[in-house]
Amino acid sequence: MSNVHEEAIKKFVSLMENVDEKMKGTFQNMHHGYLAETLERFLKARDWDVQKAYKMLTDCLQWRIQNEIDNILSKPIIPADLYRAVRDSQLVGLSGYSKEGLPVIALGVGLSTYDKASVNYYVQSHIQMNEYRDRVVLPAATKKYGRHIGTCLKVLDMTGLKLSALNQIKLLTTISTIDDLNYPEKTETYYIVNAPYIFQHVGRLLNLSCKEGRRGKFSSSNGTVDNCFLLDHTYHRQLYDHIKQQAKLIETGRPIKQGSVHVDFPELDPEDAKIAKTIESEFQKLADQNGICNSLNGVKVNGD
Numbered sequence: 001m002s003n004v005h006e007e008a009i010k011k012f013v014s015l016m017e018n019v020d021e022k023m024k025g026t027f028q029n030m031h032h033g034y035l036a037e038t039l040e041r042f043l044k045a046r047d048w049d050v051q052k053a054y055k056m057l058t059d060c061l062q063w064r065i066q067n068e069i070d071n072i073l074s075k076p077i078i079p080a081d082l083y084r085a086v087r088d089s090q091l092v093g094l095s096g097y098s099k100e101g102l103p104v105i106a107l108g109v110g111l112s113t114y115d116k117a118s119v120n121y122y123v124q125s126h127i128q129m130n131e132y133r134d135r136v137v138l139p140a141a142t143k144k145y146g147r148h149i150g151t152c153l154k155v156l157d158m159t160g161l162k163l164s165a166l167n168q169i170k171l172l173t174t175i176s177t178i179d180d181l182n183y184p185e186k187t188e189t190y191y192i193v194n195a196p197y198i199f200q201h202v203g204r205l206l207n208l209s210c211k212e213g214r215r216g217k218f219s220s221s222n223g224t225v226d227n228c229f230l231l232d233h234t235y236h237r238q239l240y241d242h243i244k245q246q247a248k249l250i251e252t253g254r255p256i257k258q259g260s261v262h263v264d265f266p267e268l269d270p271e272d273a274k275i276a277k278t279i280e281s282e283f284q285k286l287a288d289q290n291g292i293c294n295s296l297n298g299v300k301v302n303g304d
Contacts, residue, residue: 005043011050012039016057023061029070030061032139037150045184060182067263073131074246075261077121083240084231085116086125093228094137094235095155101145102188103137103152106228110161110194114168124261126175130183132239151188159194178263 013035016027031038039053042060046052064070077083091108098104114122133152141149179186227233231240 005040005048008043008048008050009036009039012043012053015050015054019058019061022065023058026061026064026070027057030064030134032135034148034150037148041150041185045180056181056184063182063264067261069127069131069263071250072124072128072261073135073243074250075124075128076240076243076247077125082117082121086121087229087231087236089113089116090122090125091157091229092126092129093230093233095228097141098153101141101147101149103133103141103149104155105133105152105187106155106157108159108229109156110158112168114171119171119174120262122171123175123178123263127178127261127263128243129239130179130186132242134183134186136242151186153189153191154187155191155193157193158196161196 016024016039019027039057042053042057043050046056077086089112091106091112093106095104095106138149138152228235230236
């Protein structure tokens with residue numbers, strides 16, 4: 001790390017000493033003892049501008065306080081059938097670890113439908129997986145590999161991608177914006193696999209923050225990507241059991257409340273809305289040209 005970057009972190013630390021006690025409390029729950037590394041993530045997200053990074057972090061802390069994010073892992077999605085419906089339509093899972101010990105998060109972009117529950121449940125589920133990653137998965141990896149591991153790899157599986165998936169672009173943009181603003185620089189690299197040929201023509205239009213993204217084959221140390229989406233996968237069983245256990249600790253003597261957690265959604269950036277509209281238009285043009293009506297199945301990018 002350069003002297004300039006070290007100096008930026010020192011200034012950032014000094015600024016954070018002046019925030020109120022509530023912010024200090026939720027910040028401690030965020031950094032888990034890795035203060036400098038956490039500040040560095042926010043600095044990277046704002047090109048090492050200390051004032052902008054400070055505003056980004058304090059906005060994030062305020063969001064956490066207002067939406068009780070520190071307690072979100074004690075709020076299970078119930079009944080179990082509803083949680084299963086969310087899992088069946090929001091395909092995300094932990095498929096293994098890289099050789100360097102980074103968790104590999106797989107996302108079934110092509111086959112996720114997001115149509116079996118309200119938007120609030122999908123946002124709640126996504127934030128819970130973020131928090132479980134940061135509070136449980138990454139600390140466990142850090143302990144196992146004997147060094148700080150604070151980021152993950154993400155595999156975007158485009159198998160089954162359909163034009164109808166564009167109907168969920170607003171929800172996906174909301175989730176992406178939550179990550180950009182409140183969980184910055186948590187992904188080391190994105191991998192895109194099984195992308196339809198048509199996707200290459202419009203891929204340049206996507207605002208996925210995939211500056212280091214790669215396209216090609218990917219395998220993890222823990223089996224196939226598909227299996228990690230299942231509710232019966234070890235990762236999802238442990239996640240759901242953890243949430244239920246935390247709920248029991250907090251709700252002792254009282255029934256666990258049903259209903260989704262309502263988290264404040266960030267406003268959709270006008271530029272993102274414009275990009276989404278352009279993507280939809282380009283997909284439709286290419287679909288018409290190639291005689292494709294609804295499905296993009298069966299057309300894949302060469303492995304490497």
